[in-house]
Amino acid sequence: MEYGYAQKRTKTSSLPITPVPALRCSSESCRDTLNLAVYKTSTYNAKNWDLHSKWVDVNIQSIPVTGCFRTEMPFIFRLPCNARKHGLMILITGASGQIGVDLADVLVERHGDDQVLVTDLRIPELQRSGRSYDVLDVTYMESVEKIIQAHDVHTIFHLAGILSATGERHPELAWNVNVNGVRNILEAARRFDCKVFWPSSIAVFGPTTPKDDTPQETVTEPGTMYGATKVTGELLCKFHATHHGVDVRSVRFPGIVSHSAPPGGGTTDWAVDMFFEAVRNGRYECFVTEDTRLPMMYMPDAVKSVLDLMDAPNTSLTVRTSYNIAAFSFSAGELASALKKYVPAFECTYAPDYRQEIANSWPLSINDERARRDWQWMPEYDLDAMVQDMLHHVREKVARESANSADNQ
Numbered sequence: 390m391e392y393g394y395a396q397k398r399t400k401t402s403s404l405p406i407t408p409v410p411a412l413r414c415s416s417e418s419c420r421d422t423l424n425l426a427v428y429k430t431s432t433y434n435a436k437n438w439d440l441h442s443k444w445v446d447v448n449i450q451s452i453p454v455t456g457c458f459r460t461e462m463p464f465i466f467r468l469p470c471n472a473r474k475h476g477l478m479i480l481i482t483g484a485s486g487q488i489g490v491d492l493a494d495v496l497v498e499r500h501g502d503d504q505v506l507v508t509d510l511r512i513p514e515l516q517r518s519g520r521s522y523d524v525l526d527v528t529y530m531e532s533v534e535k536i537i538q539a540h541d542v543h544t545i546f547h548l549a550g551i552l553s554a555t556g557e558r559h560p561e562l563a564w565n566v567n568v569n570g571v572r573n574i575l576e577a578a579r580r581f582d583c584k585v586f587w588p589s590s591i592a593v594f595g596p597t598t599p600k601d602d603t604p605q606e607t608v609t610e611p612g613t614m615y616g617a618t619k620v621t622g623e624l625l626c627k628f629h630a631t632h633h634g635v636d637v638r639s640v641r642f643p644g645i646v647s648h649s650a651p652p653g654g655g656t657t658d659w660a661v662d663m664f665f666e667a668v669r670n671g672r673y674e675c676f677v678t679e680d681t682r683l684p685m686m687y688m689p690d691a692v693k694s695v696l697d698l699m700d701a702p703n704t705s706l707t708v709r710t711s712y713n714i715a716a717f718s719f720s721a722g723e724l725a726s727a728l729k730k731y732v733p734a735f736e737c738t739y740a741p742d743y744r745q746e747i748a749n750s751w752p753l754s755i756n757d758e759r760a761r762r763d764w765q766w767m768p769e770y771d772l773d774a775m776v777q778d779m780l781h782h783v784r785e786k787v788a789r790e791s792a793n794s795a796d797n798q
């Protein structure tokens with residue numbers, strides 16, 4: 390039987406927690422111990438079993454397995470319960486970022502506004518009406534624990550992070566947020582029995598990794614600090630899954646193209662910028678060369694991958710670091726040509742900067758057979774479908790911006 394630490398987390402949370410030394414089974418042949426903080430029953434109604442809560446309160450003298458445990462003390466303790474109460478919360482960190490904004494929309498649509506806790510260091514540019522935003526800095530363990538306890542969180546989508554280009558300019562910040570942040574989340578997930586999604590990246594691969602059809606298990610020797618933080622994060626996930634039973638799931642995202650929120654300082658931002666500049670100005674100066682080819686994905690598929698993976702039965706998952714996933718690859722020149730089909734006057738020029746070197750170290754295409762086999766991963770958008778959908782949304786957005794700026798003049 391699985392035991393959990395009793396937490397100050399439900400209706401009974403006003404009761405003082407009394408940490409006790411591990412209760413040891415009194416039978417010579419049994420080495421079982423019960424490592425629990427327990428609540429004193431003196432002020433608690435021990436009959437109040439709540440099977441819809443995440444924790445079942447159990448009077449210690451009445452648990453079947455504890456025929457072993459002899460105690461006259463009026464303690465209760467809490468067992469994790471499979472039945473999830475609907476009122477328990479989903480926490481999103483980094484929710485004002487490129488992925489967080491879209492993922493929050495879908496999670497709110499699925500579960501309702503009052504079930505999704507949207508947090509970041511900053512408020513997003515485009516705020517959704519009726520949605521409240523909480524400030525959470527994931528580098529502070531105390532804040533992470535407080536918010537999980539206070540809101541009875543059961544699932545965490547941990548998206549707070551520093552992206553590749555920003556990470557190379559601020560390596561200490563990248564390490565602090567990407568490594569200490571993920572460690573805090575995993576440690577809190579262990580203590581409070583939360584399920585976690587955390588995104589890794591194709592940046593775990595480096596110059597020594599096979600570039601074509603990059604396998605799931607291969608060399609991960611990135612030349613960037615961002616890549617190093619993602620490799621470390623993957624290993625932390627694996628450690629917490631295998632040593633502590635934390636149900637943490639992860640994918641290695643390729644570059645993501647989206648229109649809702651601006652990209653946050655990545656090496657593939659050119660793919661998003663090109664759409665906006667094509668619609669706004671009819672031209673774009675790209676910061677990588679025309680033949681720079683990278684694995685990419687459209688945001689609806691990225692969000693779908695998160696939900697599909699989180700919905701998959703735990704038993705079908707065979708990767709506890711991070712799953713390779715892929716949709717398509719294109720070069721900057723190929724995207725420019727695809728755009729020209731719908732914006733014939735569009736001109737793209739190329740002026741590579743420091744991000745070229747990062748792009749050169751990443752794979753050209755990704756093998757995602759394991760994700761397809763284990764949790765039936767399947768993207769829905771190809772390049773042309775993405776270009777048409779992006780253009781539709783970017784045109785709407787740019788038209789709204791123009792109307793707003795005309796109103797303000």
Ligand SMILES: NC(=O)c1ccc[n+]([C@@H]2O[C@H](COP(=O)([O-])OP(=O)(O)OC[C@H]3O[C@@H](n4cnc5c(N)ncnc54)[C@H](O)[C@@H]3O)[C@@H](O)[C@H]2O)c1
Nearest residue numbers: 483485486487488510526527549550588590642644645653
């Ligand atoms: N967008 C991509 O193409 C891509 C590709 C691969 C992996 N990823 C990963 O996905 C995750 C989300 O990426 P994104 O594109 O949404 O990034 P983003 O930069 O758009 O958003 C990240 C968010 O994290 C927040 N943040 C930064 N430091 C924080 C802290 N200390 N505490 C709380 N919040 C903090 C930022 O304010 C920002 O809103 C990251 O881990 C990133 O590495 C993204």
